[in-house]
């Protein structure tokens with residue numbers, strides 16, 4: 233499977249930043265580099281939680297997200313895995329700006345792409361849980377899509393896998 237989007241995006245991996253924030257403007261943040269990978273999740277939990285058809289999440293190391301303004305309230309919310317996700321919300325307008333999932337723990341944030349100032353810059357690298365995709369959503373033929381989940385080693389670009397290895401090394405007990 234080929235994905236032209238990230239071939240372009242990942243060439244200047246750390247030279248680019250992205251800023252975003254909640255609807256009321258109290259919370260502002262900056263991603264200090266490209267994300268690791270961008271998931272478009274079509275699971276029923278994401279549909280219910282967004283009130284829409286899918287969630288679009290850019291995965292990035294937590295230490296590459298700077299809170300520029302405000303604070304976030306973290307709300308434990310049920311998720312597809314059954315282990316829950318921690319959703320970081322603006323305490324004022326309650327909009328969600330990112331989540332942490334049990335799998336990757338607090339080390340990886342799933343930035344809600346729609347909260348970026350320029351969300352068009354981060355199209356999905358993969359569509360996941362397409363088994364419950366709403367039928368009118370048509371996935372572009374060049375973007376990978378899987379019925380449930382996938383192995384990062386099969387699809388992530390080399391730079392992202394290297395960053396992931398650094399994360400895993402830091403999580404190992406000493």
Ligand SMILES: [Zn+2]
Pocket residue numbers: 254255256257258259322323324325326327
């Ligand atoms: Zn707000």
Ligand SMILES: [Zn+2]
Pocket residue numbers: 273274275276277278279287312361
């Ligand atoms: Zn989902």
